[in-house]
Each structure stands twice: as C-alpha cells, then as structure tokens.
Amino acid sequence: MSSLASLFNVPTTPEELQIWASAHMTHHRTINRRVYELSNGLLVLPEYVLDPINPNDTGVWEDQHQIMHQDLESVLGISGFDLSNVDFKNPERLAGWIQLNANTHYQASNILEIG
Numbered sequence: 001m002s003s004l005a006s007l008f009n010v011p012t013t014p015e016e017l018q019i020w021a022s023a024h025m026t027h028h029r030t031i032n033r034r035v036y037e038l039s040n041g042l043l044v045l046p047e048y049v050l051d052p053i054n055p056n057d058t059g060v061w062e063d064q065h066q067i068m069h070q071d072l073e074s075v076l077g078i079s080g081f082d083l084s085n086v087d088f089k090n091p092e093r094l095a096g097w098i099q100l101n102a103n104t105h106y107q108a109s110n111i112l113e114i115g
Helices: 014-038 059-076 091-112
Strands: none
Touching (some): 014 091
C-alpha cells in the first residue's frame, strides 16, 4: 500500500517525523518497484536508506534522497527541485520542503498510476 497522502503531512514532533520517514521510504520503494515492473525488469533504480532520519545529522540522507529524486525525475521526465537542503528543525522551511517533495511524489504517482 502506498503512502502518498501522508507525504503532505508536516511532522511537528520526533514521532511524527519517524512516521513520515517510514511512509516516505515506502513510497520511494513503490516508485522503484513500478519503474522496474513497467520496464520489464530492465530498469532498476538504486535505493538508499531513507528511514530512519536523524534530524541532527542529515548530510548523507539529503545527498542520497536527492540522488533518488534525480533518478526518478530523469526516468519519468519530471522537472524536480533541489531537495538537498532540508531543515527538520525550522517549521516554516520544513513545510515548504515537504510540499516540494510531496509534489514530486504526486507527479510520479500519476505517471506510474500508483497511489
């Protein structure tokens, strides 16, 4: 089951962040699986560990997340965003970042016909 709707939720507590991270990782896996299926196994997008998130040390997480987005955007022809600079401690900046990230997932979902 996909978790697209939950990607639009802005986490405000550490618990909510971990719930969001799990849903986010699940959705990336769903995207990768669908790309694999539609390519008849010819295209395998790399997967990185995006869950859990350590909000005090996001450097590697940000880089790997951005790579996953660049890969899916390239394959699906989506004009994406630079998502490599997230601030999980600033509610206003986080809300904007969540919206950009979720919009890209929404576009991918529509193209791949997943939820």
